[in-house]
Amino acid sequence: MAIKWRDDEIVVISVTPVADRLARPVLTLILLVTAIVEGASHVPFVRAHESSFALVFVGPIVVVLLTRTWRWRSHKVHVTTQRVILEGGVLRHWRTFVELRDVLATRVDQGIGERLARRGVVVLETGLGPIVTRRVRHPEALCRLIDAERSHVEPAVPYDTIFGFDESRSQWIPPRPGSPRLTGND
Numbered sequence: 168m169a170i171k172w173r174d175d176e177i178v179v180i181s182v183t184p185v186a187d188r189l190a191r192p193v194l195t196l197i198l199l200v201t202a203i204v205e206g207a208s209h210v211p212f213v214r215a216h217e218s219s220f221a222l223v224f225v226g227p228i229v230v231v232l233l234t235r236t237w238r239w240r241s242h243k244v245h246v247t248t249q250r251v252i253l254e255g256g257v258l259r260h261w262r263t264f265v266e267l268r269d270v271l272a273t274r275v276d277q278g279i280g281e282r283l284a285r286r287g288v289v290v291l292e293t294g295l296g297p298i299v300t301r302r303v304r305h306p307e308a309l310c311r312l313i314d315a316e317r318s319h320v321e322p323a324v325p326y327d328t329i330f331g332f333d334e335s336r337s338q339w340i341p342p343r344p345g346s347p348r349l350t351g352n353d
Contacts, residue, residue, distance in 0.1 A: 182244040184301035192232040267320045273310040
């Protein structure tokens with residue numbers, strides 16, 4: 168199901184998160200193919216059944232590599248002029264929308280290795296709690312971009328709004344029977 172863009176909404180950037188958990192299957196695939204080729208050149212039994220060895224040992228690794236690649240490529244982070252959209256999933260697709268006016272702050276979570284590789288997780292702080300993206304390349308740049316777009320959006324209610332309470336319109340609600348009575352002496 169495609170994202171329904173608003174009439175006055177412009178996509179600023181779409182980001183695919185960092186490839187996650189692909190290195191080990193790739194290295195295993197290279198190691199197994201090398202072992203089968205070398206084994207076929209030295210052992211007659213392996214040479215006779217080279218395609219069977221490839222099917223049994225390399226086939227599952229290729230399946231794992233393809234499913235992880237498919238899962239990785241299905242995740243996206245879209246930043247528009249009005250909202251941030253996180254989407255992903257292969258069989259069960261999910262999508263999260265965050266209005267830019269609801270984002271109170273952005274921050275980057277990175278370890279030392281992630282800082283050196285310029286990778287990290289972007290956290291969008293909202294009134295209802297943090298929303299975390301998957302690891303992306305250059306997370307500081309993504310935060311700067313989101314903050315720049317946020318500066319162009321007016322909040323729904325200004326932060327300096329003072330809400331009053333009109334006592335003349337309030338109603339007295341009697342306590343439930345059996346509930347403890349609260350007195351001013353407690």
